[in-house]
Amino acid sequence: MIVRAAVDLERASESLSRLDAAVGDGDHGTTVAHGFRDAATALGNEAHDLTDAGEVLRRVGQLLSSTMPGASGALYGTYFSSAGDSWASGDGLPLPRLAMAFREASAAIARRGRAGPGDATMLDAMVPFGDTLSAVADRDATLGAALAAAAAAARAGAVRTADMVPRRGRARSIGERALGHQDPGATSFAVICEAMAAVMAEEPR
Amino acid sequence: MRRTCVVNDRRRISAETAEGYALAWPHLVTVTDKGHVSRTKPKDRGKVALAIGNGTGHEPAMVGLVGQGLFDVNILGELFAAPSAPHLVHGLRAADRGAGVLLCVSNHAGDVMNAELALESLTDDDPHVEMVVLYDDIAGAGPDGAGERRGGPGLLITWKTVGAAAEAGYDIAGCRAIAERTRDRTRTLTAILDGTVHPVSGQELSVVPEGCVQIGVGVHGEVSGELVPLTTADDVVARMLDTVLDELGPRPGDRVIAHVNDAGAMAVAELAIIHRCVAHQLADRGLVLARSWFGRYATTWTMAGFGLSVCVVDDELARLYDAPCHAPALASQGSGPVG
Numbered sequence: 001m002i003v004r005a006a007v008d009l010e011r012a013s014e015s016l017s018r019l020d021a022a023v024g025d026g027d028h029g030t031t032v033a034h035g036f037r038d039a040a041t042a043l044g045n046e047a048h049d050l051t052d053a054g055e056v057l058r059r060v061g062q063l064l065s066s067t068m069p070g071a072s073g074a075l076y077g078t079y080f081s082s083a084g085d086s087w088a089s090g091d092g093l094p095l096p097r098l099a100m101a102f103r104e105a106s107a108a109i110a111r112r113g114r115a116g117p118g119d120a121t122m123l124d125a126m127v128p129f130g131d132t133l134s135a136v137a138d139r140d141a142t143l144g145a146a147l148a149a150a151a152a153a154a155r156a157g158a159v160r161t162a163d164m165v166p167r168r169g170r171a172r173s174i175g176e177r178a179l180g181h182q183d184p185g186a187t188s189f190a191v192i193c194e195a196m197a198a199v200m201a202e203e204p205r
Numbered sequence: 206m207r208r209t210c211v212v213n214d215r216r217r218i219s220a221e222t223a224e225g226y227a228l229a230w231p232h233l234v235t236v237t238d239k240g241h242v243s244r245t246k247p248k249d250r251g252k253v254a255l256a257i258g259n260g261t262g263h264e265p266a267m268v269g270l271v272g273q274g275l276f277d278v279n280i281l282g283e284l285f286a287a288p289s290a291p292h293l294v295h296g297l298r299a300a301d302r303g304a305g306v307l308l309c310v311s312n313h314a315g316d317v318m319n320a321e322l323a324l325e326s327l328t329d330d331d332p333h334v335e336m337v338v339l340y341d342d343i344a345g346a347g348p349d350g351a352g353e354r355r356g357g358p359g360l361l362i363t364w365k366t367v368g369a370a371a372e373a374g375y376d377i378a379g380c381r382a383i384a385e386r387t388r389d390r391t392r393t394l395t396a397i398l399d400g401t402v403h404p405v406s407g408q409e410l411s412v413v414p415e416g417c418v419q420i421g422v423g424v425h426g427e428v429s430g431e432l433v434p435l436t437t438a439d440d441v442v443a444r445m446l447d448t449v450l451d452e453l454g455p456r457p458g459d460r461v462i463a464h465v466n467d468a469g470a471m472a473v474a475e476l477a478i479i480h481r482c483v484a485h486q487l488a489d490r491g492l493v494l495a496r497s498w499f500g501r502y503a504t505t506w507t508m509a510g511f512g513l514s515v516c517v518v519d520d521e522l523a524r525l526y527d528a529p530c531h532a533p534a535l536a537s538q539g540s541g542p543v544g
Contacts, residue, residue, distance in 0.1 A: 027285060027406045034216070065322070069260065070286030071315035074322055077290070112318055169314045172345070172353065175429065 028072065028184040035068030035076070036192075042067075053098070058084030071169060072185070075109055075122060082108035095146055099133035106130045113168060120164035120171065120178065122185035128153035129193055144200040151193035158186035206412075207507060210404045218404060219261040219281050226268050230533040234271050241296045242268050243278040253371040253380050254278070254300040257309045257364075258293045259316065260286040262404075263424060266361070266503035269534025275368040276309075276532075277302070284405050285425055287315040290322035294331075297323065301332035305377040309364065309384065311356025312340035313425075335377055337384045339363055341393040341514060344421030345429040348452055355423050358466035358503035359393035359514030362526070365537075369528035383525065390517045392449045394430075395468060396420040396441060397510030404506060411508070420445060422468075424505055438475075442482035445513050450490065455517045457491030462518055462526060465499035468510035476500070479511055487515075495523050502534075 042063050048056055057080050065077025086104035090097045106126040115121045132153035136146040161183035169185070171178045212218055220240060227236045235245045248254065257267050258280035267279045280296030282288035288296070293308075300306050310320045320336050327334055342357035367384040375383065397419050400411030410426030413419045418441055421430015435441065455461060465480045467473075480499040487494050495518055503512075518526065529538045 027403060027408075030405055031283075031286065066289045066291045069282040069289050069292075069315070069319075071313075071318060072286075073289045074315060074318035078322070112321075113314070177428070 028188060031068055031070060031072050032076070032188045035064055035073065038067040039063035053094075053101075054084045054088035056084070057081070057087060057101070060084070071113075072188075075113060075185070078108050078112045079105045079126065093137075095141070095143055096134070096137040098143075099130065099137045099146075102126075102133055103130035115168045118164055119168050120161045120166040120183045120186070121168050122183065122189045124161050124164070124183065125154040125157040125186035125189040125193070128157040129189070144197070147193070147197040147200050151190070151197040154186075154193040155190040158182055158190040161186045206399055206402060206409060208402050208407070210402070212404060215405045216283075218284050222261050222264065223268055223281055226533055233531065233533055234268075237299065239292070239295045239299075241278050241280045241299070242271050243300070244271055244273070244276075246273075248273070248277055248302050248372065250303045252302055252374055253304045253377050254302045254306045255309065255364075255368055255371050255380070256280060256297055256300045256306050257311075258282060258288040258296065258320065259311060260284055260288075262506055263503050265501065265534030266358070267364075270361070270364060270532045272530060272532030272535075274372050274528055274530025274532075274537075275364060275535065277371075282315075285403070287313065287319050290319045290326065293319060293323035294326055297327070297334050298331060305333035305335065307367070307371070307377055307380050307384070308334060308336040309360075309367070310336050310338050311360065312338050312352075313355055316356075333377065335381060337367075337381050337388075339384065339388050341388065341391045342423055343392050343394055343449065343452060345423055345427060355427075357393040357395060357424050357514070358468075358512040359391045359464060359516070360388075361464060361466075361502045361535075362391050362462055362514060362516045363387040365530065366522050366525040368530060369525040372528065373525070383522070386519075387516060387522055390453070390519075390522070391514060392453050393466075393512050393514040394420065394445045394449050395422045395424075395466075395510055395512035396430075396445060397422045397468060397508055398435065399470070399509040400426055401469060401506040401508040410505070419510075420448075422508075422510060424503065426505055426508065438478050438482050439486075442479060442486060442513065446483065446486055446515075449513060449515050453515060453517055455490075455492055455515075458493065460493045460495040460518050460523060461487060462495055462516045462523070463487060463497040464502065464512070464514040465497075466503060466512040466514065467499075467501040468508040468512060469501070469504035470507045470509040471511055476511060479513075483513060496526060 061077050061081025065073050083101040083105040086101040115123050129150045132150040136149050166172050166178045223236045223242050227234050234242050254277040256278045260282040262285045271279050278300045280288050297306050310316050339360050340354040341359035342355045346353040366387045370380045370383040418435040419432050476499045527539050
């Protein structure tokens with residue numbers, strides 16, 4: 001899944017950087033694309049128990065926090081590490097457990113980045129993603145269907161950031177001038193969710 | 206706006222920048238095996254080590270500011286991006302001289318988050334590390350939002366005083382107090398006439414119409430102030446100083462330190478002329494100019510702009526500011542830079 005995320009991010013990197021140029025310094029696309037690619041390569045060279053989602057998520061978080069400098073590394077690292085920690089300390093059926101893990105991860109991001117919903121940050125895509133996963137989990141859905149629905153919610157959340165005045169990060173100083181531009185972090189997160197959903201859709205599980 | 210850059214592999218910009226400095230000034234700085242830039246001749250043991258982690262692209266800050274009287278180590282990130290937390294931890298551990306490490310953190314989201322993550326991951330076996338968050342740029346947030354303000358070129362004044370304090374043997378609490386006091390007495394405003402291109406993404410950072418000056422630009426090109434027609438140096442400086450001093454509120458007779466910083470692509474003569482305006486206008490307002498320098502201290506690649514920084518000093522800060530320092534980009538002795 002990380003490999004697919006890396007590929008999709010590479011393709012999206014040009015448009016992500018353009019978004020970032022409008023509200024920041026234009027490097028978000030390459031930062032996340034390279035970060036995910038390096039993490040995917042490293043992960044591929046390591047031996048992991050792929051049935052232990054907690055271990056894999058934690059390792060992904062660790063890798064991302066060192067392959068991506070700047071705010072992206074701190075945030076994506078925190079997101080996946082927290083998800084891994086939460087999975088490890090949870091139990092029950094996979095889907096609700098995963099939903100809880102990603103909801104805890106969003107909360108960790110809110111604390112780390114001192115942000116809330118509506119600030120025009122990646123949280124505005126992460127919260128809908130986690131909430132939708134939880135909602136769908138209750139309805140006895142398959143993992144593939146759940147991820148697809150949640151990814152769509154993440155994408156919708158990212159699109160909505162264009163109507164928000166940024167209150168965190170570099171875009172904050174742009175203020176109203178940022179209106180009409182989607183937040184790059186929320187958008188890259190949507191790409192990652194779509195990649196996860198696409199991989200699940202291709203696997204019969 | 207120049208769109209091309211003289212670089213090699215764009216992913217190695219930070220590493221090659223550091224190496225370039227170390228090869229030019231090997232007696233002053235060395236690149237460690239983790240890619241950090243540290244003092245070749247370490248500070249005496251028993252003194253507080255001063256560390257900073259930042260992205261490249263702002264040279265000479267801060268690769269060129271590693272040396273006696275300034276930083277013990279610059280833990281490098283990538284271009285315009287703060288180093289990751291694991292990277293910071295390596296650098297902080299290596300920097301300790303037995304009296305703890307003070308990490309200066311510019312108030313940018315990535316810098317602060319990675320520093321917090323790094324400090325959270327230190328254990329009891331690690332040296333004692335504290336962080337102090339620094340900011341001086343008044344563009345982008347009003348005085349009530351001081352906690353949201355970013356770091357700009359005026360941080361050099363703080364780095365100079367805290368660097369001197371550490372060299373003089375102040376303990377970590379004393380060093381932090383000096384850093385915070387200098388920070389709280391310093392304000393900066395930067396104006397640009399042309400943006401710069403991001404060497405990795407190729408995107409233009411800030412575009413300014415011909416004949417205009419954009420007042421209120423951050424160190425990564427964030428625009429948040431006003432766009433006005435460019436008239437004379439006196440006019441632009443007056444406008445900028447009004448804003449800066451309005452907030453600082455110095456009284457006649459107060460001593461101040463002023464810096465004029467080149468954001469990357471000014472003519473040196475322009476800086477000298479701007480500096481002359483600053484010196485005269487500060488005197489016109491009854492302020493005593495203790496020290497004032499102009500130069501290229503903290504750039505944004507090749508942005509054509511300049512920053513004005515003013516610090517209202519007290520006796521202790523003025524004395525610390527005058528302490529000698531010796532780094533690749535700044536060697537000073539008393540009243541001003543030498544060479």
